[in-house]
Amino acid sequence: MKIEVFMKCLVGFLLLLLANTASAIHCRVNGGAWQNMDYGIMDVYVAVRATPGDGRVMLDGYRIECKYPPGVGGGAQDKYFLWTEQNALSPGGVLFGHQTGLRIAGLHLDSPIPENIHVATMPSDGRIITLDAYMYVNTTRVPGKYINIRAGERLGVLMLKRTNTIQLPWDSVSFWIHANNSFYFQPSTCTINNNAPIDVDFEQVDASSLEASPGATPVRKVIPLRYSCPDFGINTPITITLKGQRSSFNSSVLALSNSDLGVGLLRNGSVVSPESLYTSNIYNSAGGDDVTFALVRRPGSLPVAGPFSGSATLIMGVP
Template sequence: MDRCPAGSVWVEKRREINMKRLYGVMGLLILMGVATTVRATDCRVNGGVWTFVGAGGTLNLRVPVTVRLGADRTRIVLEGVRLECRFSGFGGSQPWYTDYWATSARVGPAWVPGPKFTREGTGLRINGTHYNSPVPNGIRMTTMPNNGVGYPVDVTPYILVRNSPTNPIDVRIGDVLGGLNLEQTNNYNTGSAALALTYTAANNFSISPSTCTINNNNPIDIDFGNVHQRAIGTDPLTTTIRRDRRLTYSCPDGGINTPITISYKGTPSAFDTRLLRMSNPDVGTALVRGGSAVQVGGSFLTRITNSGGGDDVTFTLVRRAGSLPAAGAISGTGVLVMGVP
């Protein structure tokens, strides 16, 4: 009779120990289940390798883009990136699980312009809509359901073209153009990740980002006609082969009064840096204003008053001293660019 109660107590203690062990195992399984749901997403650019970014992490990508003037001439666009992201499946994920990419204050400004654009107005075109900087937070651009399919992240940075004169932008291949910052969230937990995409230039690009124009943006054709080689002088100020032209400056918005610079852009001649290189290496073309030759790569100071202005200039044909240029047609190309001092 005495053994039965003792046996009962011993059995109950075993049950208590077993239950504690069971609770411990269940707790471990629950914690493991929570850990496996802390996932994020995969992304790639231009059809490259899919790269995974985990929750709390940042996916850093770098991609070259084409810099060009937009069709409506109001924006300079940085295009050519095909960014795709997809839901990163994991054990226990449900069919209704969905990831999102959006602008967010948590990851900072959606677009940070590169060094050459810090004084310019910028923005992002997101799914066809233009948002000037500072781009609002909370703009959702991509929804990625749990199906393993890559979805485009439709974002294109741009630089605004001004209505008033401004200094030219000169982009060289490899220049850092800016950075895109986005946040990935979901509908199944509080985890998130970040995307930091650095844009670099894939091409050289020079432009005065202004709607103000020289000669209404029409080409300035300088035709010297048929000349004898010996008639071409060796000094840009005294050569008799010359053509006078009127440069007119205009801005679409009224009331603009400002000093401006007109730069003579192109490749200088090997024998005189004041001259634009021509197809014949013994011949160059000078831009003369106010009795002085404007060096290629240099500029002269002038003015816009009430959104208009102008200058009389002369283009002269010059030969290398001591040479007799070969007979035949010659040609060359230069650019006049409006800027501010």
């Protein structure tokens, strides 16, 4: 009978020990709430940005931090470790067809990611450790499909192996990285006007002279667009996509800060609406078009005097 009581106490002690060590790792994103990683999965919603680098575009607009809190098991000298699993990066559908990779502590690793690359060490003093692991997309030297990320889309899954010095078996944790915003970029080193900003200045305008149609309004600016790629001998059809906010009174023109005004883009006399494209060509790595920006007004309005502004982006791609 005494032995039975002793065994029950021993089992209870072991269960208590496992309970104390089970919640050893907590992580958070961009200074948010800490999450117990024993569930194995953490959703990371981030404001996406693309930082150009040497032959790649970094998707590094987030910060993941982890810690091993004191008092959750183990001794003062114990540690937890995070390592890459085999094929540690699984890109989301929006990045399929593009060469992706992970930058870990300054080391760039193209997919598939090798196993057992050290990512982080978390001591038991509760020190906050930043996971220096970020996705990237390699750039190409020829025109390619541009990447159009929509808010909520999954960019990828980072899968890591969690080990420790307290003789618990290793397990897996994963960070599901989602976009918190819509975003687009071109992972090609081919450029429009050498990537320089295009300034369309209409100068002084008589509002009464404006028309509602881009094809009829007399206030216009012709802007030359020049396409180029760094390598010789590239011959390919290309697309030029106009990305920008549509006007509230005419969906075929861009919105401006003055809601009674808009700007239409014409190429060869045809209007290119926001979120649409036209086709062109590159011969021997170069090409070009002269496009027209036309200032229009809301039908029946007389826009108030004063400065106005707006913005849009032109993106080169392939059909």
